[in-house]
Amino acid sequence: MSSCPNEGTSGPTVPPRAAGICVGQTLLSSSSAYSIMQFIGEGYFGRVARCVNRRTNETVAVKILKKDTNSDHNTENEVTILKLISVLNPDQCNLVRFFETFQHLGHKCLAFEMLELDLYHLILQMGNKPMLLLGIRPIAKQLLVALDALKSLGVLHTDIKPDNIMIVNKREMRIKLIDFGLAVLASQVQPGYIVQPMGYRAPEVSLGLPFTEAIDVWGVGCVLAFLYLADNVFSVTCEYQMMRGIVELLGQPEDRLLLAGQYAERFFIQEEAAEGKTWRLMTAEEYSFENSTTVERWRSSFVQPKSLDGLVDMYAQKNAEHADRLAFVDLLKRLLRLDGDRRISASEALQRPFITRSHLSTECFTPSKLTSTCCSEENSDERLDTALGYEADQEGSDSVFEPIAYRPSMTPELSDPSNNLQERFHRFFRGIKNSLFCCVSPMVEYENSLS
Incomplete structure (x- = not known):
């Protein structure tokens, strides 16, 4: 944790390896x-x-x-935090x-x-494909549970990022939060401290405002966006581009926040206007001149929408997906509120529709029987996981076609009793059972199967 806003872009030098410690010892x-x-x-x-x-x-x-x-101080701090959360x-x-x-x-x-794989490398392994909301939901819920537990002890993790979220069980998408080396007690936080990795840093930290556990909630929002986009939603290499991305996607922080921020003038300029003094984001040239640094070009694999609402229609979708994406974006908006004091808490976020699935039907459809029954949310989750191949003992096993959460509005064709629903369901899930991470191709394959 640093009290200085200036940061090098190249990062610290990796220290020499511990002498005398080697494999086999x-x-x-x-x-x-x-x-x-x-x-x-x-x-x-x-x-x-x-x-x-x-x-x-x-x-x-x-x-x-x-x-x-x-x-030594960082080491002792990590041990202290680990003992506290034990x-x-x-x-x-x-x-x-x-x-x-x-x-x-x-x-x-x-x-x-021992935990084998983090979310960053999981996305890499899957060919940088976006994750389905079906996979994002349990990750979001578990992270929010973790943050709520840490808040109960007055602990800020301050380093929420895909690299620090490890998978315990890939088939069930169970995760755990790791690395408390930069964690801090809420009682020890002081305005002006620079914490959190670039690209996952809350605005109040960048602006030099007082901050709370809400900065970790912001970090979770950035992680969920990363999973949905298979890329960082904000720049992780340039502080100016990070702030510019925040302003373009979420809007500019309120004037009262900029007036109170110790470091606001690193990014914003106050100008005279007819209605009084106003703030605007610096241009890249102004930022470079004022801060004696170079602004790196931000290379993103996606075209950033003008607002979070643009994420809803970023990929091809069906009717049922639309409702889920609206709920997902609604949660993101609350996690990524610019004002930390107004940002949703972890406990509140756990009650949002995207997490509780209150916006989705809980009816279940059984292709083999062509009947509908009612099931619990928990069982519905398990069946959806099964439909994606998590619980299949063998590839191609018909066990993946056990009862799944069925929504009559999925497509107009499926609501027509004259169609061969059983065959359509089999073909649909055969196309997606081995892939959790393609937001587009399963639906494309399904559409092709109907033609």
């Missing part, structure tokens, strides 16, 4: 011994190793921190499980449960 704590199998990550504060706990034969992740007195159930609150901390050859080590 055993890390000893007071209660366990961890054999290093391989190093799986490296960052500014140290390395992460996949290890086997020789006492339990369990695979764990051990974060091995570098020897550096400058990082009172929470990590599985119910969707937080990484922390086992212990110990010293090895002068290096502080932190042992966690």
Whole structure:
């Protein structure tokens, strides 16, 4: 956490690797011994190793921190936060499980449960395809549950991003929030601190305003947009382009916020107008001159809409999808409110229609019987997961065609009893059961199957 608004674009230099620690070595704590199998990550504060706990034969992740007195404060802060949140159930609150901390050859080590894949690399593995709302919904719910639990302890994560959200179970899309190295207590927050990664940073932080746990809610909004777009919604490499993207998509922060912000004049200019003084965003040239820096060009894989409402019609869709996308965008608008004091809380967001699915039908359709029954939301979720192939034992297994949530308004053709509904359902889900991540092709394939 920094109190200075100026940031380098290249990032800090990665420190040298810990001398004397290598694959095959055993890390000893007071209660366990961890054999290093391989190093799986490296960052500014140290390395992460996949290890086997020789006492339990369990695979764990051990974060091995570098020897550096400058990082001692950050290390102690992380341990303090981890011990504080240990009172929470990590599985119910969707937080990484922390086992212990110990010293090895002068290096502080932190042992966690082993989690294999983060959301950023999941999207990469899927060929940078947008995720269906069916997959985004459980992720959103679990993140909001995690933030609500952290808020109950007065903890701000401050580093919400796809890289720090790990998948526990891919088929059920169960996730956990990791990396509390930059977490801070709400009681210790001071205006002017610069926290959060670029592109996921709340406006109040960039402007130098007081901030609360609401900054993590903003981070969740950016993560959900990332999953929907398969790209960052705001620039992650240039502070000016990040602010420009926020203004173009969400509007300009109110004058009262700009007047109160310590760093507002880094991005905005106050000018005289007929109605009095007004604020406007600097041009790239003005920003470069005023801040003695270069504005990087923002390269995005999508054409940014003029507002969040433009996300609704970004992909091909059917009637039932439209209602879900409206609910999704409604949630995004509340998560990404410019004024942190007016932004929705995690507990409030959990009650929004996109999470509760109150806007969707709970009727279930059984193709094999051509009958309708009523099922609970939980069972509906399970059946929808099954329809996508999560629970299929074998590829192509007919188990994916068990009862699913059926909405009569899905297409006009499906509401016509004269059609062969069973065959149409089989063809529809055969096209999407192996892919959660294509927002377009399943519907295109379905339309082609009807022609």
